[in-house]
Amino acid sequence: MSKLLQRYNDRERMNHWFVVLLFVLAGCSGFALFHPSLFFLSTVTGGGSWARILHPFLGVLMVLSFLGLFLRFVAANRFTAADKEWKKQMGQLLKGNKSAMPAVGKYNYGQKLVFWLFACSLIVLLITGFLFWRPWFAPYVPIAVIRVAVLLHAIAAFVLVLSVIVHIYAAIWVKGTLRAMTRGTVTEEWARSNHRIWYDDAMKR
Amino acid sequence: MASLQTQDVVARSATTTPTPQVRSAVAPVAKLIDESKCIGCKACQVACMEWNDLRDEIGSNVGVYDNPADLTPNSWTVMKFFEVEPKAGNLEWLIRKDGCMHCEDPGCLKACPSPGAIVKYANGIVDFISENCIGCGYCITGCPFDVPRISPKDNKAYKCTLCSDRVGVGLEPACVKACPTGAINFGTKEDMVTYGDKRAGELKERGFQNAGLYNPAGVGGTHVMYVLKHADQPELEKLPRNPSISPAVSLWKGVAKPLAVAGMIGAAVVGFFHYMKVGPIEEQPEDGKREKEGS
Numbered sequence: 001m002s003k004l005l006q007r008y009n010d011r012e013r014m015n016h017w018f019v020v021l022l023f024v025l026a027g028c029s030g031f032a033l034f035h036p037s038l039f040f041l042s043t044v045t046g047g048g049s050w051a052r053i054l055h056p057f058l059g060v061l062m063v064l065s066f067l068g069l070f071l072r073f074v075a076a077n078r079f080t081a082a083d084k085e086w087k088k089q090m091g092q093l094l095k096g097n098k099s100a101m102p103a104v105g106k107y108n109y110g111q112k113l114v115f116w117l118f119a120c121s122l123i124v125l126l127i128t129g130f131l132f133w134r135p136w137f138a139p140y141v142p143i144a145v146i147r148v149a150v151l152l153h154a155i156a157a158f159v160l161v162l163s164v165i166v167h168i169y170a171a172i173w174v175k176g177t178l179r180a181m182t183r184g185t186v187t188e189e190w191a192r193s194n195h196r197i198w199y200d201d202a203m204k205r
Numbered sequence: 206m207a208s209l210q211t212q213d214v215v216a217r218s219a220t221t222t223p224t225p226q227v228r229s230a231v232a233p234v235a236k237l238i239d240e241s242k243c244i245g246c247k248a249c250q251v252a253c254m255e256w257n258d259l260r261d262e263i264g265s266n267v268g269v270y271d272n273p274a275d276l277t278p279n280s281w282t283v284m285k286f287f288e289v290e291p292k293a294g295n296l297e298w299l300i301r302k303d304g305c306m307h308c309e310d311p312g313c314l315k316a317c318p319s320p321g322a323i324v325k326y327a328n329g330i331v332d333f334i335s336e337n338c339i340g341c342g343y344c345i346t347g348c349p350f351d352v353p354r355i356s357p358k359d360n361k362a363y364k365c366t367l368c369s370d371r372v373g374v375g376l377e378p379a380c381v382k383a384c385p386t387g388a389i390n391f392g393t394k395e396d397m398v399t400y401g402d403k404r405a406g407e408l409k410e411r412g413f414q415n416a417g418l419y420n421p422a423g424v425g426g427t428h429v430m431y432v433l434k435h436a437d438q439p440e441l442e443k444l445p446r447n448p449s450i451s452p453a454v455s456l457w458k459g460v461a462k463p464l465a466v467a468g469m470i471g472a473a474v475v476g477f478f479h480y481m482k483v484g485p486i487e488e489q490p491e492d493g494k495r496e497k498e499g500s
């Protein structure tokens with residue numbers, strides 16, 4: 001049995017899973033209105049009218065709770081010069097050639113990219129969402145603005161979902177990662193092989 | 206009406222398979238509004254209220270004849286009055302009966318996300334099936350004529366039905382029946398285009414050189430058409446010159462829709478096969494540790 005390192009505290013983990021819950025609910029009620037083949041998702045939140053009523057509230061709540069994650073993790077997700085090398089070797093990693101990858105800190109370049117894609121798509125979703133929120137806000141917005149807003153809202157939602165797919169896949173693909181969010185701890189082996197610099201810092205502490 | 210099946214639905218919102226349309230051997234219909242014959246009496250407005258059991262709130266006079274000032278969830282047609290000078294120094298009083306244009310290519314139907322909340326019948330009438338309406342307002346976003354209105358009472362969108370219930374049993378729309386001057390005509394689209402062109406010709410002879418039929422091609426033509434005295438300047442009466450579904454709406458509810466769904470499903474499938482091909486990234490024990498543990 002190897003030793004365990006603390007990666008997330010309870011607050012961080014609960015915040016994360018609250019965002020996940022709201023993402024699922026806002027995602028279902030939102031994508032139900034995007035393509036007919038996804039309309040069945042509206043039943044998750046109680047049918048078409050309820051999906052339409054609840055979606056903006058769920059979305060705003062998701063953004064607010066993501067803000068908690070953002071503030072906690074933004075510092076660790078700043079891009080650094082070292083990310084360039086990782087980016088260059090990304091193709092190797094995807095081929096399963098882990099040994100080519102440079103040592104990284106708490107997050108690698110891919111994780112940082114996903115983090116910023118989350119943040120950017122959520123802010124676009126928030127702003128555009130208000131512009132066509134009926135019955136309260138849309139009546140005060142010019143129709144030409146609404147038409148662009150709905151398009152941008154859909155694009156941002158698409159980017160968010162793609163980012164989440166990458167995010168979830170990475171958590172499954174890299175063995176030993178999931179427990180970081182489910183238990184809060186990771187094994188020393190996981191930390192050493194995936195986040196060498198973070199591991200060394202943790203050992204010094 | 207939705208429970209009385211019509212079997213002549215040629216287009217249905219948010220629906221990807223063909224709709225029941227076996228009984229579509231009907232001629233497309235159209236309403237032709239001849240503004241040169243309109244005296245602004247609002248009999249059509251009253252007939253619409255009567256037939257459809259609508260009563261708008263009593264509002265306040267805003268200083269012009271328009272009353273109510275605009276279309277509302279309870280006023281599906283409204284007479285609009287315009288004091289304009291098509292030629293400088295030549296004041297004219299134009300009157301236009303506003304309401305749904307019943308587009309051949311309806312932007313409301315294209316934008317609507319709720320299956321079956323908007324349908325188009327074989328005769329060309331675009332109808333809101335309100336029990337399927339979820340109140341999102343996308344029809345307003347899609348409409349090039351600013352027609353649908355959402356009721357604050359029930360959060361459903363409403364607009365002129367072209368009296369689909371009357372037309373369905375061989376009657377003319379209520380407004381057509383009520384008009385005392387014959388300014389509103391109803392018949393097959395073909396007949397109405399012919400008649401409209403004839404009327405425009407007559408108006409030209411009487412000095413309105415730019416008279417013409419308003420049947421905008423950008424939305425595939427409409428099933429409500431106008432004979433305008435100044436067809437070269439539809440803006441005089443707040444009609445768009447070249448209405449069409451906005452490119453943003455076409456993109457959003459056009460190519461973007463299937464592409465995005467394919468992209469999301471595709472990403473998940475690619476992930477699945479990547480895992481199966483490459484396999485997971487395992488935790489690597491420290492060099493030499495395995496031997497130690499094994500010994």
Ligand code: HEM
Nearest residue numbers: 019020023069073107111115118164168171177178180181
């Ligand atoms: C069911 C879906 C999800 C799963 C299984 C999942 C799983 C995980 C896991 C295992 C980590 C830890 C990664 C590490 O420490 O290296 C993590 C971190 C994180 N997750 Fe999620 N997650 C999901 C959905 C989401 C959603 C919807 C969002 C926000 C839109 C989100 C935002 C974050 C953020 C900001 C982090 C911090 C790490 C970073 O990206 O820099 N997650 N997630």
Ligand code: SF4
Nearest residue numbers: 305306308312313348
């Ligand atoms: S005028 Fe507007 S509401 Fe009427 S059919 Fe055309 S798009 Fe639909």
